[in-house]
Amino acid sequence: MNRKVMRQRRKKRRRILFIFVPLLVIVLASVGYGSYLTYKLANATSNANEELGRGGKSDKREQAVDPSEDHFSVLLAGVDDSSKRGFSANGGYKGVRSDALILATFNRKDKSVKMVSMPRDSKVEIPGRRNTDRIAHAHSYGGMDLTVETVENLFDVPVDYYVKLNFDAFLEIIDALGGVEINVEKEITEQNSKDEAKAIHLEPGVQTLGPEEALAYARTRKLDSDIYRGDRQKQLVEAIIKKSASMESIPKYGTVIETVGDNMATNFTFGNILALFKYSKSIDSIENLKLEGYDDTSTGAYYYELDEASVEEVSEQLKSHLELPGYEYNPDDSTSKSEEESNETP
Template sequence: MVQSPSSSGPGAAEQRRPRLSSRRRRILLTAAYVAVAAVAFGASLAFTMAWRLVSGLTVDEEQPEPGDVVAPPRVEVRPDEPFNILILGTDAGLLEDGRRGARRSDTMMLASYDPLTGGLSILSIPRDTYVEIPLDRLDEQLHRYIRENPTKITHAHAFGGPAVSMAAVSHLLNVPVHRYVRVNLEAFVNIVDLMGGVYICVPKPMHYEDPYQNLYIHLQPGCRVLNGNEAMQYARYRQDSDLARIARQQEILRALVQRGLDLGIIPRLGQIVDEIVRQVDTNLSESELVHLVAVAGRMAAGFSPDEIVMNTIPGRDGWMNGVYYWLHDEEGTRQLVDALIWRLTPPPDTVVQVLVRDASGPGGAGSRVAESLRQHGYNVEVVVDEVPVDETIVLIHHGDETMGKVLARAIVNQTATARVYAEPDDSAPADITIVVGRDYVQNQQ
């Protein structure tokens, strides 16, 4: 049977609050005003202002917090690939002597921004998801524990902090996890209060108590503005199912985004930023913070929280050694990641015709590319070129150029050489032509 990590293990130490420089606070506060200015005065002006702040900024050298096995990695981000940030909401159990214990991740969401499409998505991961944690992130004591016990993904943070959580999520979803943001419950409550609460319709009486987690939930049904403590109760209620709890967390997140678009928060921006700096831990650099806020400002005018695509990894209930787990559906998860993060699925009610020219030589590589595209909803025809070519290319004939770039990116992930060319041709039999070259085969070997 799975036991929680020992209070004497690497996750047991009380984590100190990150101390961010006053310079970072000034940058973050200025960037926040820039985002609000985008709503009031126009995104292009705000975006220009934000990028003026970037010059001269340096990336912080992150150090592991007490209880974190290693410092979280800074994974390189390619300019055309989605930027993935793991959002961790941590709890803190009470040990027998009343001290705080190892912090598990009560909430895990992978937020992804796609620079090609401008799309923002959030993929929630149930805390009880069965996962294999990469052992290279752990010390020898935990090596033995992991080998002998099935593991829930919520334990990854207690085993070694954000670095282990990032590695576990990357392994689970087969995507790079570039950065993390870690929020504790106190920060969540205070930030919601500073933003003026969130409007939520509580559908039923909610009552639940767990002294071990210092969790006391008592909510009555009805539509109203919830304060920070009430919003925390609503998000953590767990008397129905983990999937229902995740849906409530996503509902709270949408409500917070909606509140953030309200110009009425301007007088409280300084307090909100102070609370974020005091309580929120991240390995985002100053320049990345400014860039993300600038992107948010650019999107803010006319933006609706409903434009954020949210989903949860699919799976089923399961038991091992008498312990409950969420057993994720590997194929369903892969399809969801392709659709939400890589944006490989065509827009609804859109027919995209693709011609795959196999110029890779013997082996049928073009047919494999075509079958993969068909699985994602494209209409595909394959022809075989008699003369092989060295380089894989993508030709955009008509329609949305973004879709061609998305397909090229999918091929780049496998060949690292695919190039995109605009070749308008109203007489072309397809919207997009993909010429599969020998480099595709070489990189598959």
């Protein structure tokens, strides 16, 4: 097998992992107190800080928002890029696609978090491009500036902040945490990160997974389907968050913060990140919104065709959660309504 094919295979498997890494930024922000860790976090944030070309305010906002006072949104982006090439929001983006995109909204009233993941092959309109394209291509065309604009265009909601990370952080974070505890429901045999066949073998039962085992657990799809693989990924997310928040992990925060900081670009300031502390009790009960769609190969190329009704439904929920003008948020109501619709309800 030649090197090009091997690199392509590794990239394909790594895509699923980016959903985990950005969550660590929020977790560490919520527990990263103490003078030493505060210094580490402040230094990492300062080195990673980079504004978008638009400035500090979304074009869909009348004024900039403050996480300590307002509802806000964050776009979490994972790319298969190397920090050695000058990792930044828009530096060296050509040809570098986003391998994972997650939009999270935060409501300051009940400290709740909603999150929606956008499949990388989702067929969308990319501002400035003539034809529809995969959402992952937005980054290769215009870095985080165009990625943010594309997501705003898709859901018609403001993206206030972004966090961009690369794959290098994942294995290092799992290693720094000393592994994570997972209840493996089925026997799994997988390749390792070096493409060595059947190198990883997991028996059913509760066990601590190291970096290589976690990678195999997250990427395997031979057992069932992508839906179940997604469930395993969510299980791993929860395990990472739980381990990060445990007392035994506190001495490891410095290493984890450095790892994330070296592989991150964000327009969050240190003060913004500290404001996330109030969401720490909600971080393990995030509401995941599902974006429905179907596989489409009618053009000869593969796309994930988004269901328009599903996009609209997710958009309405995000608008409500952010309490954008004309919308209200009711935590006890599973459906979101605009103020106009609410007034029409008997």
